[in-house]
Amino acid sequence: MHKRYFSSLTAALFLFVTAAPALGASSELPEDIEWLTNREDPVFASPEAQKGGMYNTAIASFPLTFRTVGPDSNSSFRSAILGNQLSLIGIHPNTENIIPELATHWAFGKDKKTMYFKLNPDARWSDGHPVTADDFAYTLEFMRSEHIIAPWYNDYYTKEIDKVIIYDDHTLAVVSTKAVPDLHLKIPIGPTPRHFYGELDESFVQKYNWKIVPNTGAYQIADFKKGRHVMFKRKTDWWARDLKYFQNRFNVDYVKYTVVRDFNLMWEHFKRGKIDTFPMTIPQYWHVKSNIREVGKGYIHRIWFFNNTQQSAQGLWLNQAKEIFKGPKVRYAFAHAMNIEKVIDQVLRGDYYRLENGYVGYGRYSNTDIRARRFDLAKVTEYMTEAGWTRGADGIWEKNGLRFSVEVTYSNEEHTPRLVVLKEEAKKAGLELRLQKLDPSAAYKKVMEKNHDVAWMGWSTSLRPRFWEHYHSVNAFKPQTNNITNTADPELDPMIIAYRNSLEEEERIRLSIEMQEKIHQIAPFVPTFMVPYVRHAYWRWWRLPGPPGTKHSSDLFPPFDSRTGGLFWYDEALHEETKEAMKRGRPLEPVTNVDKTYMMPFLK
């Protein structure tokens, strides 16, 4: 297997040497670049893995289209399709180094906005066509087309990605419009098959709704019935199956997504074995609902896997444009009036962890010394008294006709139990929370227009901490920006700009850590919970490697996804054994695994 990899590598080199001069002076490959590759990082799949079997899983609704751009394409099923589209390079989920995907080699340009790639000459589309440099040039053409009706992509591929330079069929460069830190996270675009789409026109959206687009990943859609199911089939002759970081992965022959419209119903399907795994992160399912015979008799196993990945900044975002939150003391008092620990211990069964800071899990970019302010009545009294407030007849703080009473806007029904406990506890501290549950889009609108007192929400994560969007003063006091706390701090602003402009990793890390401390001092955000793990229940015949996931796994059973997907496999012998045991009612050993290999060090 390794031999084949090497031979393809030499082929690529050979091709590069012979073909480059032929293209002429207009696209001359710079001489002084250093080609890099990575064959040293450890693999994370298991050599024991066997191919075969069918993996059954469920989706809540059938996708409205198989397109991944354009109207109605942003459903959760999109990730199943994109999971089978490789990029030029990938990121190793444990070491975070670059690893090959479609490209075997890569190089950084001196201008800090260009990256050069050598494609794997073996790379094939699912219809047998070779993947060439032109397919990447076509990605830009495609994404910039007005016919795909995707303004965000039109914009991104115009304003962020400048151009693709083709040197020959297997050598190319991708150029960013500006020099950015971590260029390798931005540049690796995916190919788009020109031979399939050809010239785009107005009919694109209609025409490609249910077309199965050629892909480069391990599976392709083989069958589907609208409203019912989608079946993916493994490509037995997949071009990348023997590459180091793809070996022993993507093992099942078929992956079937069945539409089950209700979460409770999914659980029933799982109990009957109609679907193979079930997410167990919700405390109720892990502690109560999974106390069933199948688990007790060991037919269904459970796993609790700690990861170490970027945590969503979930919590209470205080709007500093509101009179009440103008002074820092009141914000400190607010933070000390939130009894998050009680909610975790007595409502969430101690399953969640306290989020200490808005930037947890960003590796060296995270400031792990910061501790969120804890529930402390004495400190609330101290800060409020210093700020000139007094307690009113109903026990709530008052000052000049203003009551310490704020509206908390949220949208998730599931969070009501947490908020009612916080509300009752806050009352002890002399703070009244008025809960306002809105429909998600109404809540989003209210927060984006900065009309909230306190927003109860979380942000999606990114690979590196982002500060400008959330804390820079240019985004404060105006609607439709992510600075929902209206933070405008003259000391913080220059740091944010320096961080944004710096291309030096060490400097960025230092600034990131300093800024987190600074934000902690400003206190516009009360961090609440994090869930630094994933839990599943799965039928016994499904096997996982050891360790069962990667540092960045947020799911142990993703069938696709080039980064962390497809690590599990089907064990036919175990299946037969389990079926036999179930038939006779013979109990097997119940298994609940807790894996802390990648647990965040400060949680241990």
Added chain:
Amino acid sequence: MKPFQNINPLTLRKMRRFKSIRRGYYSFLIFILLILISLFAELLVNSRALVVRYEGELFFPTYGDMIPGTVFGLDYVYETNYRQLKEKFQAENSGNWVLLPPVPYNAYENDLQENAWPPFPPSFKDRHYLGTDVVGRDIVARLVYGFRIAIFFSLGLLLANYTIGVSIGCAMGYVGGKFDLFFQRIIEIWSNVPFLYVIIIISSIVVPNFWILILIMAFFGWINITWTMRTITYKEKAREYALAAKALGASNMRVIFNHIIPNTVAIIVTFAPFSVSNGIVALTSLDYLGFGLPPPTPSWGELLQQGWANMWAWWIAGSVIAAMIVTLLTVTFIGEAVREAFDPKLHTVYE
């Protein structure tokens, strides 16, 4: 002087008839009793003590401002926890005492425990007679205060609906002609608006409070009674007594308010109990769907929702379903009895 001298003998007969229908009459008494209990719920179901005797002084914390713990020599300034205070006084045995209501919890507080997670099953020891919900709030308290809100909500809604519906219906019947035609079309259009969706949309944008919710629901709820009122008014208007009043020179207002409406009361009254139960069901279903009164307002719909999501915690769904059955049955029995007692066939003789 007899107490009911001013009451129409026909009405007296109807009342006697109503009393003679045992099932309806007792339901009525039970229903009134429930409302009375819920009105004084603070004395029966409350975390605040009824009476506290501390250092020779008597305190009555039930109504009025909160009393901080420091007043009773405790080390905190937030509201006194009277259950703990009672235990403390009992342990000290110093002549201080606390008298707690039979259910010593309010509808909002979370009675959480170490190393155990709500919902907690019914327990006489903890005085959670029907257990707690998923955040440790006492279910009896949630039910009682939820009942109070639901019943006054539906009475308020009834009043609003009937005021609008009766006025418009009556006017349509009495004025007739183009006015009638015009309103008929308006109502036809109005009744085709899918009102549940409209309420859901409105309450997902603004968080409704008690009065706003009544307003929104009355906005669509007045229609039903209009048709009936219109028809009766048409009928009554053409009868001799109305014509006679008119001939004697009575104004339209006088004819409507002194002659026609009193004669339609019998019909309105028979509809009322069913409207009350509809009101309760409507509020409960909205709360169940999460579009009713904002949390943490005690509500049956929310309990029902919790019960559905946590079927194994039988006491949640069990309590609220039992409470709903009792209330709705009582109201329906009253409705039946009223309908029977007010049945015109029993009181009029056709010639």
